[in-house]
Amino acid sequence: MLATRARQSTAQAARQLRPSTLTRRTLNAPCRRLASGKSRSSNPAGNWIGISLGVAVTGTAGFLGYSYLTGDWKEAWIESQTPKKEIIDVNDLRAQFIQEKRSLRTPGVYTWGSNEFKVADPGSKDADVKTPRRFRYFNKQVLRDFKVDEKSGAAITENGDLVQWGKGFSETEFKPTKTLTGKNLASLAMSESRIIALSSDGSVYSLPISKSEQASGPKAREGSWVPFWGGNSTLSYRILKPKLGLGEKVTTIRGGQEHVVMLTSSGRVLTAASSTENYPTLGQLGVPGLTWSTRPSGPADACHEVTSLKGSKVTQIASGDYHALALTNDGRLFAWGDNSFGQLGVEFIPEEPSRDTPFVVPVEKYYRKQFYAPTITSVAAGGATTFFNVDSKRILGRDEEASNVRDLGSVTADTWSCGRGIWGTLGTGRWIHIQDSLSKVKDLSGLGEYDEKTNQMTPIHLRNMSVGTTHVAAVLDNKTSINGKNKNSLDKSSDFGYEVFWWGGNEHFQLGTGKRSNQCRPSYIKAPSEYPKKPEPEARLQLMPRHKGRVDKRTVTMEQRVECGRNVSAIYSAV
Template identity: 40%
Template structure:
């Protein structure tokens, strides 16, 4: 890929970037009255912040601070909101997701919370009792929230969550999966709960009570993902199960019916026709009406019988009108997973191993109509994060999909159906413009010295992280454990 010849933009962003958006929601630039934000824009409020997580939609920005508090901003929270505000504290939150109108949050202890977007509903709806360390001491929470924590076995906790527009998927430490409704005014009825017995008439009371997805059988699940109206789970043995809305083929099957009501096995032959290929599932991702899968494959060498050819492959399925499948094809629906040829089977030379090695993917982030893939190519970041040399480079990142709101960060408004590099977030040091040779890369985990909000210098291990939201994109500094 010749990345050594590319001058990377690898500054550590101790802040948030909105790569897009119509400012109607005042998320990409909360302090601005501009109609649109066409190119990356720093939100000064977050200078010096290190975050645990970030999630974005057209009218809502939600960040988890380094100490586990939830911050909100955007018109979805308050019509005249001009800066992020702490709304939920003291819960040690580690991850958040956004449904249609609620924030779903996971704490470090495995508790799951559901809270409304808007300040008005946070103050209007019932507030739970909080309990202190002093016996019999309690008080009303300052905001409304509900518990979505399922009833679990001894020592079993929720370790991950995935959130769609109307539902939440929860993974426990025992490998069990629970689902629950997560929208205030709509109950999920497209099969995304994975429990065929639940309908509008048979929904639990309260309506968002978590239910176990028992049809996964004895398979111990290790990964979960959720799109707008569908769900994915993968087991330790590499088995993949999908369920929910399949109108765009996002479950990986050819369209036969609108919804698949319970988990259905997506076989290996859906990805590789040759049964001789040895496959290792790496990760699953979902968002909007799309799904993605990354896999390591070993194919028998046609020349040397005792050798294999190793590759890292990326597959996608779902809605392709905006180019979100990344396959180079514009299509309303694509059921069978298709290989993304531009980012599959890539190699680079490793000086340490003295040979070509596959280039994997670090992660894929999927928004409403666009996505970004971060590659795990070799990186070279100097110890001094503010030193700039031509040999420094980070991890490559490519964007594709819908760009109707400038969310791909290239300053244009044209959809892309193949993964494409975009310009760096900021000009190279000492330059007033972005060079055509530069491209956006992210910094892998490293220790840096920062000045926090109190101008106190400290050392912290962070990484640059990109999040594709619903209609916009963000880049921030995430704390690394």
């Protein structure tokens, strides 16, 4: 109605105001008298003055009425007005610090993506959650670990208990439920049918994802601190028992669809089957010739040491759906398993689609040997894709003089990818089925910032990456401060968070952009709004660094972490 009136003319608006009868007579009577040639007034000049005044009054009233209807009534009274200068509170910075304040006020979990199996939001009927949404069950909670898959989700609470949800867990009771408790769990990995959980003391537990299988499967015998008080556990689980040395324990686990990779405190790597449905047959266990028929006697999920890595101290491990990787302390990267999409970083050979013996990924050939010395610093994997970061140091060439090389000793941080890129998962700006050679992620490579302490440019590394089946998130290690003071409490500092980028498949809105289109290059997404009906200032999403915040009445040191699963994404507050 208002939009229609705004398009009407001043005269039309004046007619809609319906002037009083006195006004209509004042206007119309003189016109009739002039037309008939008769006049009751003996002063024609006075009549014309009255007519003019009447027209002016009517026009003014019409203009004011029109201005009121179109919302411009103030301008009808004020001919010109100097624009009022808006005062901005630079200490507020709502858009920049929106996540910080929220993290301090109510730590918790945000999820989005596929919700067909009630994983992103168990209480919602939405098939997909388009943008980051609060997971109500975890409000005001900090977690040790968090994993999401398309069919089920799992988390470890602050006190080390396992929580599961989703229709993969239960078709009828798919809301979050505590399952494995009292084990002081620290981290977890999910396969196609089982959860592998690592406790703080290095014990590795394997239990079915399905609630019915947890109830119907064989129960383990549990001891008690009270003599002769032990009994069977309330749910079915197994304990993986790798052969460890004196004082050695498992410190890290990474999982695929059918296998789990374990790293010990001594830098050794062990693998085991982690699926109830299928035994690993694509070399992902890293043991040459190992198949279901050739496996040694004993349980199917027996642990095997990757003997090809003996003599090398492994510092990091990573795992995709059907391949695995290990990074040593001297910067060498070993890979093994499925190579159907080139995810091992070497040529795909149809006659040899997988490799069961670990080998060193050739990185040096992608740099000029005479001028650069590359060292791999971190590795991440998921689905059929592999990412790793390289520090390339400028060295003196054979025929160069140090005085002529301005960037001698400088370090460039690069990110490389290989594997399946049909959804844009490689982040290289290309859509490609198989990438069996290393491809640089240019948007995340060669980044740098000026360090005021050292008065020189320093490279910006990736703090961490989370690789899902079709999409990826990368967090830059670029925490900055506008006051130069490092403080643990965010409410007493002006620190910005870590930049986070997203790319890859987006069929189920797992990128959090609110749109379904895939992204083949890293890009920002918006910070979630706490009150959808009352939009807050737009800001790009940032992850909060480790800081002190309130959980109930306690002060807890926490940080935000990102997790990419199979068509689902999450951000959670971690201890």
